Amino acid sequence: MSVLHSLFGRRHFLASTLVGTLGVFLPMTAAHAQTARPSPAGAEIRPFKFHASDQSLADLRRRIAATKWPSPELVTDASQGVQLATMRALARSWQTDYDWRKFEAKLNALPQFMTTIDGVEIHFIHVRSKHPNALPVIVTHGWPGSIIEQLKIIDPLTNPTAHGGSASDAFDVVIPSLPGHGFSGKPTTLGWEPVRIARAWIVLMKRLGYTRYVAQGGDWGNAVTEQMALLAPPELVGIHTNMPATIPDDIAKALGSGGPPPSGLSADEKYAYDQLDFFYKHGLAYAQEMSNRPQTLYAIEDSPIGLAAWMLDHDARSYALIARVFAGQSEGLTRNDILDNVTLYWLTNTGVSSARLYWESKLPFFAPKGVAIPVAVSAFPDEIYTAPRSWTEKAYPKLVYYNRLPKGGHFAAWEQPQAFSEELRASFRSLR
Numbered sequence: 001m002s003v004l005h006s007l008f009g010r011r012h013f014l015a016s017t018l019v020g021t022l023g024v025f026l027p028m029t030a031a032h033a034q035t036a037r038p039s040p041a042g043a044e045i046r047p048f049k050f051h052a053s054d055q056s057l058a059d060l061r062r063r064i065a066a067t068k069w070p071s072p073e074l075v076t077d078a079s080q081g082v083q084l085a086t087m088r089a090l091a092r093s094w095q096t097d098y099d100w101r102k103f104e105a106k107l108n109a110l111p112q113f114m115t116t117i118d119g120v121e122i123h124f125i126h127v128r129s130k131h132p133n134a135l136p137v138i139v140t141h142g143w144p145g146s147i148i149e150q151l152k153i154i155d156p157l158t159n160p161t162a163h164g165g166s167a168s169d170a171f172d173v174v175i176p177s178l179p180g181h182g183f184s185g186k187p188t189t190l191g192w193e194p195v196r197i198a199r200a201w202i203v204l205m206k207r208l209g210y211t212r213y214v215a216q217g218g219d220w221g222n223a224v225t226e227q228m229a230l231l232a233p234p235e236l237v238g239i240h241t242n243m244p245a246t247i248p249d250d251i252a253k254a255l256g257s258g259g260p261p262p263s264g265l266s267a268d269e270k271y272a273y274d275q276l277d278f279f280y281k282h283g284l285a286y287a288q289e290m291s292n293r294p295q296t297l298y299a300i301e302d303s304p305i306g307l308a309a310w311m312l313d314h315d316a317r318s319y320a321l322i323a324r325v326f327a328g329q330s331e332g333l334t335r336n337d338i339l340d341n342v343t344l345y346w347l348t349n350t351g352v353s354s355a356r357l358y359w360e361s362k363l364p365f366f367a368p369k370g371v372a373i374p375v376a377v378s379a380f381p382d383e384i385y386t387a388p389r390s391w392t393e394k395a396y397p398k399l400v401y402y403n404r405l406p407k408g409g410h411f412a413a414w415e416q417p418q419a420f421s422e423e424l425r426a427s428f429r430s431l432r
């Protein structure tokens with residue numbers, strides 16, 4: 001685990017607001033504003049909308065058109081990185097077919113808010129269910145994701161009767177943007193790592209008036225959600241994760257040494273070991289750069305194509321899916337899904353500020369943390385690693401739910417929203 005201790009450990013986050021050519025913040029409609037609750041002085045919850053300026057969108061198209069392209073890779077696979085054909089197809093779609101205004105309108109139709117916590121502006125979506133006794137859930141995204149990852153699960157969770165569920169499965173949904181990501185503020189002082197973010201989320205849920213709730217996360221969202229569980233506010237009754245931290249010490253040592261796997265592994269354990277072995281050897285370059293030198297990434301703030309390529313190269317299976325999408329195949333994600341997310345990063349100028357989270361964190365990413373409250377786990381086959389039940393039961397002594405899914409990867413809520421929503425309903429049913 002020493003590799004991950006240094007790799008996924010360091011993070012910088014703090015406050016600022018979006019101004020200038022990035023866009024304009026607008027007040028929300030009265031209907032949306034009614035969902036905000038009164039807050040103590042200094043803790044106001046303010047309605048929020050975003051409107052990108054025409055100039056910023058024109059500049060984006062101009063920069064895409066002016067891209068200076070590299071020569072093609074010298075291999076027929078993705079072993080040298082994000083392939084030129086994929087990026088050419090992405091650029092064509094981004095410049096000619098993509099319409100940010102359509103997504104902007106969809107986003108602004110949702111109840112969005114801003115509140116200041118520990119000196120940082122925190123943006124969040126907050127949708128209450130029409131059903132009584134809905135269970136509040138705070139859902140946290142990761143990198144290179146955003147709140148866009150979770151938009152498809154909002155209606156299935158808040159309105160389950162329209163999606164094959166029952167009224168007793170309903171959730172109130174809170175989806176915050178991590179500091180330094182999306183519309184949240186960019187920290188201006190050190191220390192915004194998962195523990196501090198977890199404390200901020202606890203404040204947010206209390207500020208919204210929730211006295212009993214659950215939390216969910218994957219990627220950095222898992223790190224934050226687990227830290228919420230370790231802080232153990234009495235209001236938090238359980239967590240769900242789609243990228244759990246379950247790697248036993250002997251597995252971590254074997255991976256760190258580069259030697260053979262321990263003997264006696266089950267088929268599921270060997271599958272997970274092989275996934276991790278590949279990731280440690282071939283998939284960590286982006287995390288190494290951001291955990292050590294995030295400020296060096298000026299190019300992803302200056303070039304839309306540079307930003308997109310950096311974000312696409314997160315993990316091999318997600319990239320393969322995205323490459324198939326831009327090659328014309330139908331997948332769980334669409335071209336617009338992918339471009340919505342990259343455009344959000346571009347318009348908010350958060351390529352570097354989001355990268356600092358890797359620099360700030362000191363936590364081992366996949367090592368068990370000793371979570372003592374109820375935990376539910378959904379294991380997706382194309383995640384960085386598919387946590388076996390055996391490892392999961394050891395990592396979470398109060399495991400209340402485990403399921404191994406037939407399809408889905410790192411961006412599970414985004415790729416497989418129906419299955420993901422059903423997982424959350426099943427995961428928390430025993431805690432209602």
